[in-house]
Amino acid sequence: MCNRRCPKNVINCTHVSAVKAGEDEFEVFKKNTDGVDFRTVHWIRASVIFLKVIFATGVLSIPTAMYQLGAVGGALSVIGWGALNTYTAILQGNFRNRHPNCHSIADMAAVIGGPILREIVGVLFVLAYVLCAGSGILGVSIGLNALSNHAACTVWWSFLATVVVIAAASVRKFQQIGWLTWAGFLSIFIAVFVVVIGVTVRSRPAAAPATGPYDLGFHAIAYPNFVNGMVGSATIFVSSAGTSAFLPVISEMRTPAHYSRAVYLCMAIVQSSYLAFALVVYRWCGKYVANPSLASAGGTIKKVAFGIGLIGLIVSGCLYLHVAAKYVFVRILRNTRHLQHNTAIHWGVWLGCTIGLGSVAFILAEAIPIFNYIVALTGSVCFAPIAIALPGALWLYDFRGSVKSKSPIEQTKYWFHVFLILLGAFFCVAGTYGTAELIKDAYASGAIGSAFSCADNSNSS
Incomplete structure (x- = not known):
């Protein structure tokens, strides 16, 4: 049953407000199948997957942003963006x-805007998580440069990292990579x-002049251009904007x-950790x-931190590569028997998706080799449209009748x-312009x- 508001020939236009969300008939992955059962993720494990999707890049990049915005502005940004991204x-x-x-944010875009919007959002979604993988x-x-004192060419370390990331991302189900999260x-x-702990026990920052007076550069309120x-x-x-990666996980939840x-x-957990750590x-x-912040406490602590955190970075x-690959995989094989059978x-198709997109992530990582810039570019180009604008449009699609309501609350919504x-x-x-500059x-x-x-990208040599 297609809702009359849906565009014709859109496979996921079914409006099911009268249907319980868990009914197998309407899910992308079926429980009642003789093939692979993807629907195995408990909500606790889903939360851990979400944690890992969100936590790593944000906590490594926010302290630098704090310097640009000041402690008050940075803290308010963490709280404000965190609340908005949660909503x-x-x-x-x-x-x-x-x-x-709907399996992905692109499927949702198809519901409200038809096939053209679906393709635009699909490209942004894949680009976002390929950049995140980068x-x-x-x-x-x-991390490898820091641990080895730049013992090899950085391109070689990046290639080795790409091979490991592709191998881990090629595990097919979120449930199977749960222990990794x-x-x-x-x-x-x-x-x-x-x-x-390391930065608080030092008398001065590791990168500050070794002797004499210095300007710490701490500002409660900053005045950035x-x-x-x-x-x-x-x-x-962008530190908490990757919520569109949550959506494919829903399709694999029990x-x-x-x-x-x-x-x-x-x-x-994420927002309280961000605020405390970054401040x-x-x-x-x-x-x-x-940049990234794991190198902020001096050479020894940097090696310890990267040694511990290397697993998390991998x-x-x-996860970012898996999310992008799973979107393309489902898009290609949806409504065919190959989606859930070991053919x-x-x-x-699955390995082609992970290897192909992983290779693109490697190229992008080498083209934009400054951590904060690749993170900021991802937020501006990709996540601003799909994590702020599109969710607003999704609500308006289902509740647009509220504009005719006489209730001030409904009008405000x-x-x-x-x-x-x-x-x-x-x-x-604006964000894309700033990052490009x-x-x-x-x-x-x-x-x-x-x-x-x-060249060494860890300042180890």
């Missing part, structure tokens, strides 16, 4: 459970905790209706905070979701050498 994550999950044969590969290469989250959490302000804000925004529980648990590191390091890249086509669309559009344009300046100043450079 839009719930919007996406609720929409998906009202339209349960940030994971870049983080691993920095636990290990990855604990790895990054402990590594950051070590850095927090437009470009730095937008890039700092984009960096904090009970999709429990999605909200997993989101609230994940976001509560402490910025307070003690100021403008001398490293798992981050693995040669099934495995060929309506115009708030219109505002989300405008905010997403502004942030996409800083990348251009970095190339001009020599901060970025050349693509596929062998």
Whole structure:
């Protein structure tokens, strides 16, 4: 039964407000099948997967953004963006459970805007998580350089990281990589905790002058120019904006209706950790905070932190690549028997997705080899449209009748979701401009050498 508002020939246009979200008939992956059962993820494990998707890149990049925005501005940005990203994550999950044969954010876009919007959002979704996978590969290469004192060309370390990430991402089901998410989250959490302790026991930041007076660069309130302000804000925004990666996990949950529980648990842990870790590191390091922040406490602690956190960086890249590959995989094989059967086509398409997208992530990581810039670019170009604007449009599609309501509360809800669309559009344009300007300046100043450079990216040598 297709809702009359849905575009013709859109396979997932079914509006099922009268259908329970967990009914197998409307799910992408069926429980009642003689093939592979993908529906095995409990909500607790889903929450851990969400934690690992969100936590790694954000906690490594926020302290640098704090320097650009100041402690007060940075803290308010963490709280504000965290709350907004939590809300839009719930919007996406609720929409998906009202339209349960949506597997991804692109499927949702098809419901409200037809095949053209679906293709645009699908490209943005894949690009976002390929860029995120690239940030994971870049983080691993920095870690390997730090641990080895730059014993090999950085391109070689990046290639080795890519091979490991592709191999881990090629495990087919979220349930099967569940143990990796636990290990990855604990790895990054402990590594950051070590850095927090390390910076507080030093008399001065590791990167500050060894003797004499110095300017810490700590500001409660900073006054950044437009470009730095937008890039700092984009960096904090993207730290919790990857909520569209949650949606494919819903399709593999035992009970999709429990999605909200997993989101609230994940976001509560993530945002409190971000705020505490980032403020402490910025307070003690100021403008001398490293990029990524695991290198902020000096050579010895840097090696300890990267040694502990290396697993987490690998798992981050693995999950981002898995999410992008799973979207393409389902898109190609959906409504065929190969989707849930161990055929040669099934495995060929799946491995082709992970290897192909992993290779693109490697190229992007080498083209934009500054961690914060690749993170900020991901937020501006990709996540602003799909994590702010599109969720607002999803709500308006299902509840657009509220504009005719005489209730002030309903009117406020309506115009708030219109505002989300405008905010997403502004942030996409302004954030992309700001990040592009800083990348251009970095190339001009020599901060970025050349693509596929062998130069040390960890400042170890």
